[in-house]
Amino acid sequence: DTGVSQNPRHKITKRGQNVTFRCDPISEHNRLYWYRQTLGQGPEFLTYFQNEAQLEKSRLLSDRFSAERPKGSFSTLEIQRTEQGDSAMYLCASSLVSGRVSEAFFGQGTRLTVV
Amino acid sequence: AQTVTQSQPEMSVQEAETVTLSCTYDTSESDYYLFWYKQPPSRQMILVIRQEAYKQQNATENRFSVNFQKAAKSFSLKISDSQLGDAAMYFCAYRTTGTASKLTFGTGTRLQVTL
Numbered sequence: 001d002t003g004v005s006q007n008p009r010h011k012i013t014k015r016g017q018n019v020t021f022r023c024d025p026i027s028e029h030n031r032l033y034w035y036r037q038t039l040g041q042g043p044e045f046l047t048y049f050q051n052e053a054q055l056e057k058s059r060l061l062s063d064r065f066s067a068e069r070p071k072g073s074f075s076t077l078e079i080q081r082t083e084q085g086d087s088a089m090y091l092c093a094s095s096l097v098s099g100r101v102s103e104a105f106f107g108q109g110t111r112l113t114v115v
Numbered sequence: 116a117q118t119v120t121q122s123q124p125e126m127s128v129q130e131a132e133t134v135t136l137s138c139t140y141d142t143s144e145s146d147y148y149l150f151w152y153k154q155p156p157s158r159q160m161i162l163v164i165r166q167e168a169y170k171q172q173n174a175t176e177n178r179f180s181v182n183f184q185k186a187a188k189s190f191s192l193k194i195s196d197s198q199l200g201d202a203a204m205y206f207c208a209y210r211t212t213g214t215a216s217k218l219t220f221g222t223g224t225r226l227q228v229t230l
């Protein structure tokens with residue numbers, strides 16, 4: 001399968017713990033996005049990378065959140081000191097930006113439950 | 116800021132019938148893209164159809180077509196000859212032509228397909 005891969009698919013953690021999610025984009029894609037989707041809502045943009053550079057962060061991304069994309073390949077999203085409000089589906093998407101329109105391909109997401 | 120509104124939380128259609136999902140958006144931009152994404156249960160989001168705002172002609176992809184009314188800022192999705200596999204959450208999304216290419220999603224419409 002050469003699509004966007006996210007691990008783990010599910011994560012249950014206790015409040016106050018740190019968690020890290022991984023996203024492996026489609027190999028030739030230079031853009032990588034993180035979105036958060038809560039129940040009954042559409043995905044909300046968190047941050048994106050152009051190769052290894054993090055170019056934009058949403059104000060939704062508090063100081064407890066950090067994302068990296070070393071070497072412009074896979075990306076990690078870490079949440080420190082998790083809170084119950086962090087419970088959501090975290091979606092990763094990648095695209096190849098070339099020309100006007102670039103289609104974003106999504107992974108299956110990581111569902112985080114903070115108890 | 117751009118906003119996307121989907122006013123139908125749930126819709127139902129009989130197999131082989133036609134259904135239309137509504138979407139309105141708000142933007143001050145003149146050039147942008149609009150998308151419909153499908154999110155089946157426990158599966159990744161996939162692109163159904165996209166429309167470039169500068170194109171007058173409505174996009175079509177097999178059984179899927181859109182009614183794009185730029186002045187009214189309306190972007191509805193018509194699914195013809197509905198199939199059981201069409202059952203999913205459908206999200207309308209907006210994207211500027213800027214470098215970020217991030218998507219702004221609506222809250223989604225859950226489509227049920229009945230026999």
